[in-house]
Structure formats: C-alpha cells, structure tokens
Amino acid sequence: MNEPLLSIGIPTWNRAHFLKGLLENLVTEIEKSNAQLLVELVVSDNASDDETASVVKYFQDHTNIAIQYCRNDLNIGAIRNVIRTFELSRGSYWMVFGDDDRLVSDGLNGILRTMREYPEEAVYMFDQWGLCSRVECMTIVEAARTYFYYLGNAGVF
Numbered sequence: 001m002n003e004p005l006l007s008i009g010i011p012t013w014n015r016a017h018f019l020k021g022l023l024e025n026l027v028t029e030i031e032k033s034n035a036q037l038l039v040e041l042v043v044s045d046n047a048s049d050d051e052t053a054s055v056v057k058y059f060q061d062h063t064n065i066a067i068q069y070c071r072n073d074l075n076i077g078a079i080r081n082v083i084r085t086f087e088l089s090r091g092s093y094w095m096v097f098g099d100d101d102r103l104v105s106d107g108l109n110g111i112l113r114t115m116r117e118y119p120e121e122a123v124y125m126f127d128q129w130g131l132c133s134r135v136e137c138m139t140i141v142e143a144a145r146t147y148f149y150y151l152g153n154a155g156v157f
Contacts, residue, residue, distance in 0.1 A: 004040040004066065005115060009085025009096040013046035013075065016055045018100040023059045023067075025102045030065050033108045040066035040091060044084040047075045 008026065012019050023041070030039050045052045056069040068088055076084065086094050093115055
C-alpha cells in the first residue's frame with residue numbers, strides 16, 4: 001500500500017464516547033473529500049479500560065480508510081502518547097487531534113490543498129481561523145508540551 005500524504009494522530013485514554021464522535025467526523029470528512037487513499041488515522045490508546053478498542057474496531061470494519069490502532073500495555077503519559085501517534089504514522093505529514101476535537105466541514109480539503117501548494121514547508125499550523133502566521137522551530141516533544149491543552153485527554157502525566 002502506498003504511503004498516505006497525511007497521518008492524523010489521535011491519542012486517547014478512557015474516552016471511547018468522545019473518540020467515537022471524532023472518528024465519525026473524520027471518516028465523514030475524508031469520504032466527502034474523496035481522500036481515502038491520502039489520509040490515515042492513527043489511534044494510540046493509553047491503556048484504556050473502557051470500550052475504546054471496540055469503537056476503533058467498528059470503524060476499521062466499516063470503512064476503507066486506513067485506521068491503525070495501538071493499545072499501550074500501560075499508561076505512558078499524555079506527552080508520550082501524543083508522540084506515539086507520530087511514531088506510528090506513515091504519512092508524509094502528521095497532525096494530531098484530541099479525541100474530543102472535530103474537523104470543520106470541508107476543512108480537510110483546505111489542509112490537503114495547503115500541503116500540496118507548499119510541499120517545501122516542513123510544518124503547517126492550522127487554527128480555527130486558518131493557517132497560523134507564527135513560525136518557530138520546536139521538537140515534537142516541545143510541540144506536544146506547548147499545545148497539549150488543545151489536544152484533549154491523551155492520558156495522565
């Protein structure tokens with residue numbers, strides 16, 4: 001299978017009900033954008049003891065979108081769980097969603113268009129108002145720590 005253009009990392013922990021809503025949203029947007037071969041979803045489950053695994057399995061069985069699922073044997077903490085989604089990703093680009101986030105309608109088209117129009121850029125930052133103008137270099141650990149507030153519940157620290 002060809003590598004996807006974009007991997008969407010989803011760190012989660014004991015929030016199957018939120019994860020279900022996000023996966024419904026992302027699957028809808030990916031299918032609407034006809035981007036099934038361009039996008040993969042990467043769920044890192046931080047040793048949940050709820051229905052997280054069965055929620056992911058349902059979506060794996062009911063869509064042709066690539067959905068990777070990894071359940072950590074123990075809770076590795078929020079920051080490491082975010083990083084785990086990056087390590088598992090196969091895409092040329094990676095982005096992360098908190099399990100309670102949602103992609104705005106038709107937002108995926110704009111994200112993919114930006115990646116195609118500016119392939120020389122290594123980092124894109126999107127917010128609800130569009131592409132961020134602030135640019136700074138940071139490691140993935142620094143980014144996870146800096147923006148964790150916006151990522152939702154990825155696990156205990």
